[in-house]
Amino acid sequence: MSELSKQELHNLAMNVVGKDLEKNGYEFLGVNSKFKKDPQFVALKDKKLHFVIVRAVSYPDNPVEYDETLMTKMKNHADKFNAKTYFAGVGIANSRNYELPVSSYDDYVLNYKGLIKID
Numbered sequence: 001m002s003e004l005s006k007q008e009l010h011n012l013a014m015n016v017v018g019k020d021l022e023k024n025g026y027e028f029l030g031v032n033s034k035f036k037k038d039p040q041f042v043a044l045k046d047k048k049l050h051f052v053i054v055r056a057v058s059y060p061d062n063p064v065e066y067d068e069t070l071m072t073k074m075k076n077h078a079d080k081f082n083a084k085t086y087f088a089g090v091g092i093a094n095s096r097n098y099e100l101p102v103s104s105y106d107d108y109v110l111n112y113k114g115l116i117k118i119d
Contacts, residue, residue, distance in 0.1 A: 003101040006056070010035045013056035013090035016112050017041065020088075026050065038074055042083075049083035052115065056090055059098040063089030063111050071118045086115040 004012070014033050021028070021043055029049075030042035041052035053074055057063040066087045078085040091111030094100040102108050 002104040004103060007035045009056035009058070009092055009102060010054070012092060012108075013054050013088075014040060016090050016110060017052065017054045017088040020112070020114065021052065038070070039078075039085075049078075049081055050086060051078040051081075051083050052086045052088055054088045054090070056092055057111075058102070059091065059093035061091070063091035064113055064116060065089070066116070075118050085118040087118055088112070088115055 011033060018028075018031070018041070021041060024045070026041075026043040026045045028041060028043050032038075032040055038053050039051040040054040041050070043050045043052065051074060053066075053071065055063075055066070066089060071085070071087055075085040089112075092102055093109050093111075094102050095107040095109045100106070
């Protein structure tokens with residue numbers, strides 16, 4: 001079994017969030033797909049700058065829970081650019097058995113609730 005690496009899981013999460021942003025009218029100014037290199041997306045919508053931090057979250061962790069220290073740091077950084085800050089957690093699990101790692105041989109299920117605004 002070929003277990004997906006943290007970078008591969010991150011890329012999968014980036015694809016999910018990127019498609020969601022495109023569908024909702026965001027224009028990408030910058031995309032950084034390196035694992036834990038934040039923010040992953042710098043985008044423009046309604047003439048307003050948005051920073052989006054993406055995390056791939058493995059079962060049983062909850063994809064809507066985030067590291068508050070990191071997000072406060074990112075919000076402070078975004079504020080310097082008069083940008084809005086969002087967290088996008090994407091839960092990824094093996095569809096056969098949530099306890100198993102996600103592999104290239106099995107289907108997977110996604111749990112993505114959309115962007116979470118950080119105030």
